[in-house]
Amino acid sequence: MSSATDQSTAAGEPEHQAAYPPPAEFAANAIAQAGLYDEADADRLAFWAKQARELQWETDFADTLDWSNAPFAKWFVGGELNVAANCIDRHVDAGNGDRVAIHWIGEPGDSRDITYSDLLAEVSKAANYFTEIGLEPGDRVAVYMPMVPEAIVTILACARLGLPHSVVFAGFSAGALRSRVDDASAKLVVTTDGQYRRGEPAPLKSAVDEALGTGDDAAKSVEKVLVVKRTGHDPDLNWVDGRDVWWHETVAEAADTHSYKAFDAEHPLFLLYTSGTTGKPKGILHTSGGYLTQINYTFRNVFDHRPESDVFWCGADIGWVTGHSYLVYGPLSNGATEIVYEGTPNSPNEHRHFEIIEKHKVTTYYIAPTLIRTFMKWGREIPDAHDLTSIRLLGSVGEPINPEAWRWYRDVIGANRSPIVDTWWQTETGAMMISPLPGVTETKPGSAMRPLPGISAKIVDDDGNAVADGEQGYLVLDEPWPAMLRGIWGDDERFKETYWSRFAKQGWYFAGDGARYDSDGALWVLGRIDDVMNVSGHRISTSEVESALVNHHGVAEAAVIGASDETTGQGIVAFVILRGSTTDTGDELIKELKAQVSKDISPIAKPREIYVVPELPKTRSGKIMRRLLKDVAEGRELGDTSTLVDPTVFENIRKKK
Ligand code: WTA
Numbered sequence: 001m002s003s004a005t006d007q008s009t010a011a012g013e014p015e016h017q018a019a020y021p022p023p024a025e026f027a028a029n030a031i032a033q034a035g036l037y038d039e040a041d042a043d044r045l046a047f048w049a050k051q052a053r054e055l056q057w058e059t060d061f062a063d064t065l066d067w068s069n070a071p072f073a074k075w076f077v078g079g080e081l082n083v084a085a086n087c088i089d090r091h092v093d094a095g096n097g098d099r100v101a102i103h104w105i106g107e108p109g110d111s112r113d114i115t116y117s118d119l120l121a122e123v124s125k126a127a128n129y130f131t132e133i134g135l136e137p138g139d140r141v142a143v144y145m146p147m148v149p150e151a152i153v154t155i156l157a158c159a160r161l162g163l164p165h166s167v168v169f170a171g172f173s174a175g176a177l178r179s180r181v182d183d184a185s186a187k188l189v190v191t192t193d194g195q196y197r198r199g200e201p202a203p204l205k206s207a208v209d210e211a212l213g214t215g216d217d218a219a220k221s222v223e224k225v226l227v228v229k230r231t232g233h234d235p236d237l238n239w240v241d242g243r244d245v246w247w248h249e250t251v252a253e254a255a256d257t258h259s260y261k262a263f264d265a266e267h268p269l270f271l272l273y274t275s276g277t278t279g280k281p282k283g284i285l286h287t288s289g290g291y292l293t294q295i296n297y298t299f300r301n302v303f304d305h306r307p308e309s310d311v312f313w314c315g316a317d318i319g320w321v322t323g324h325s326y327l328v329y330g331p332l333s334n335g336a337t338e339i340v341y342e343g344t345p346n347s348p349n350e351h352r353h354f355e356i357i358e359k360h361k362v363t364t365y366y367i368a369p370t371l372i373r374t375f376m377k378w379g380r381e382i383p384d385a386h387d388l389t390s391i392r393l394l395g396s397v398g399e400p401i402n403p404e405a406w407r408w409y410r411d412v413i414g415a416n417r418s419p420i421v422d423t424w425w426q427t428e429t430g431a432m433m434i435s436p437l438p439g440v441t442e443t444k445p446g447s448a449m450r451p452l453p454g455i456s457a458k459i460v461d462d463d464g465n466a467v468a469d470g471e472q473g474y475l476v477l478d479e480p481w482p483a484m485l486r487g488i489w490g491d492d493e494r495f496k497e498t499y500w501s502r503f504a505k506q507g508w509y510f511a512g513d514g515a516r517y518d519s520d521g522a523l524w525v526l527g528r529i530d531d532v533m534n535v536s537g538h539r540i541s542t543s544e545v546e547s548a549l550v551n552h553h554g555v556a557e558a559a560v561i562g563a564s565d566e567t568t569g570q571g572i573v574a575f576v577i578l579r580g581s582t583t584d585t586g587d588e589l590i591k592e593l594k595a596q597v598s599k600d601i602s603p604i605a606k607p608r609e610i611y612v613v614p615e616l617p618k619t620r621s622g623k624i625m626r627r628l629l630k631d632v633a634e635g636r637e638l639g640d641t642s643t644l645v646d647p648t649v650f651e652n653i654r655k656k657k
Pocket of ligand 1 (some may be wrong): 024274319320322396397398399400401422423425426427448509512513526527528534537538539
């Protein structure tokens with residue numbers, strides 16, 4: 001089908017997409033059979049209790065759910081477990097210590113195979129060292145690392161000791177790291193000297209130094225900075241005596257056995273900061289028992305995972321929730337063998353991912369639509385040059401996938417036979433929520449199909465009434481789920497306001513996405529309806545970028561929108577008004593503004609385009625009309641301008657564009 005057809009379907013006729021039934025042999029042998037939906041519908045809580053008991057509990061739970069203090073949930077009340085033991089010791093104890101947990105592949109070509117026994121020894125060493133420096137259950141640890149094995153070891157050592165980790169994407173700026181370290185009062189920061197990016201070593205610890213500051217400006221909570229030597233390329237590491245220690249001189253020297261303690265099911269497991277509609281990122285809090293239950297269950301059933309024969313690969317970075325859930329906790333709690341790749345897909349060339357799939361006989365491949373569209377741009381001759389027949393299941397996550405990319409993915413990467421699971425979920429949901437089950441649910445290009453067994457979702461209008469099939473509404477989750485966020489770190493009010501106030505009467509969770517059902521009952525997620533952009537599957541708030549822009553001395557006001565982008569889903573477009581005193585309005589200024597955003601947030605938040613304009617379209621109450629700016633950026637006729645104070649602003653903006 002042509003892309004023109006895709007556009008017309010995206011505009012309103014999704015049901016005309018042909019459905020793909022589950023392949024017969026897949027259906028016959030799949031782990032998840034159709035009965036799973038019925039079982040969950042019959043008794044949702046009993047269903048989740050059964051899923052929870054797939055884990056190893058040190059103390060069994062008494063109650064499945066306590067929702068009496070909604071929206072603050074308690075799952076598996078009274079139960080005690082150790083999350084790390086579920087991810088490691090359990091498999092070693094079952095005689096699978098020699099199974100490879102992680103095939104790690106470094107960007108420059110170095111590699112390590114780490115078995116479950118190796119992982120147990122490494123995590124034990126880190127746990128022993130963390131204990132030695134006085135960390136106590138509940139203390140927070142910030143992790144600012146590229147995709148090296150020590151990052152996963154650190155995360156698991158934190159889980160083992162009940163130290164909530166806060167992983168900060170290593171592409172974030174020093175400023176972003178500092179605000180997260182401060183917000184969580186982290187005592188330990190774990191990092192590397194540098195990281196490889198597109199074939200070149202780049203410093204990383206220097207950003208930690210800048211973030212943590214010195215003297216009066218020093219981050220007060222931080223006692224130690226633990227540094228893994230990754231590149232060895234940074235000649236002037238600014239070593240702060242007493243604060244900074246090398247991993248190879250401390251953790252590596254610690255004892256390699258460690259006996260773990262059990263923690264309450266609701267013990268905090270991690271914080272992960274994500275963008276909301278205001279400039280300040282939210283520390284999303286996840287706890288232990290419920291999170292691990294849903295992660296373990298979704299990984300096994302949605303990926304139809306067989307630990308003895310499958311090789312799983314999730315392309316996400318540990319800095320995002322997908323990396324937490326389906327690169328660390330999901331695969332390892334299931335005893336999987338997985339790929340962890342440090343670098344970019346085109347380093348040293350565009351064949352990299354396909355070489356890895358071929359060499360390690362990857363069976364299950366889980367990536368974001370942005371990467372699929374990038375592969376499409378590079379051309380099918382690249383994957384076609386490799387034997388990809390090991391692949392039997394494909395996954396998509398992070399943003400809506402357009403039907404054209406979906407079909408290409410299935411045909412070219414999946415040999416026109418592998419089912420695709422398009423999985424909708426969020427940092428807040430912790431685990432997959434809406435997705436086909438590969439042996440049961442038919443699939444349609446671009447649809448996430450239906451809520452997973454045990455999950456309940458609705459599409460409603462402003463008043464909470466279900467919308468008719470084919471009509472767009474708000475996606476809400478009308479029943480609590482085990483991996484749900486337990487709050488925003490230190491801000492209960494914001495938690496209630498952001499997610500639970502819109503449909504307070506009904507007590508529903510408001511996801512922030514628009515969605516609709518087609519006439520076959522397939523669910524289509526249409527993307528964010530709030531001021532959150534989705535660029536290459538990364539969540540960035542418009543106001544975060546706006547405040548970075550006005551941090552530049554030349555800018556008086558800024559408005560930022562996400563405009564549709566062929567490759568990245570959305571691209572960031574900024575409109576700025578300059579201060580009267582600014583004389584430079586040319587390329588140099590635009591460059592400076594882009595650099596300002598990179599520095600304040602991250603290169604991933606850098607606007608694709610910046611327009612200097614004389615004024616911004618505003619309503620009478622002074623609100624910027626982003627919807628109209630989006631029309632301009634996407635080259636459309638202007639929508640409704642009736643609430644605009646001064647319609648002539650657009651002529652001025654267009655002239656500048
Ligand atoms: C979007 C990533 C359509 C959505 C796991 C959501 C999707 C936001 C899909 C969460 C999908 C994620 N189809 N949209 N399969 N998956 N999204 O927190 O807008 O980084 O609200 O979690 O990504 O992004 P987050």
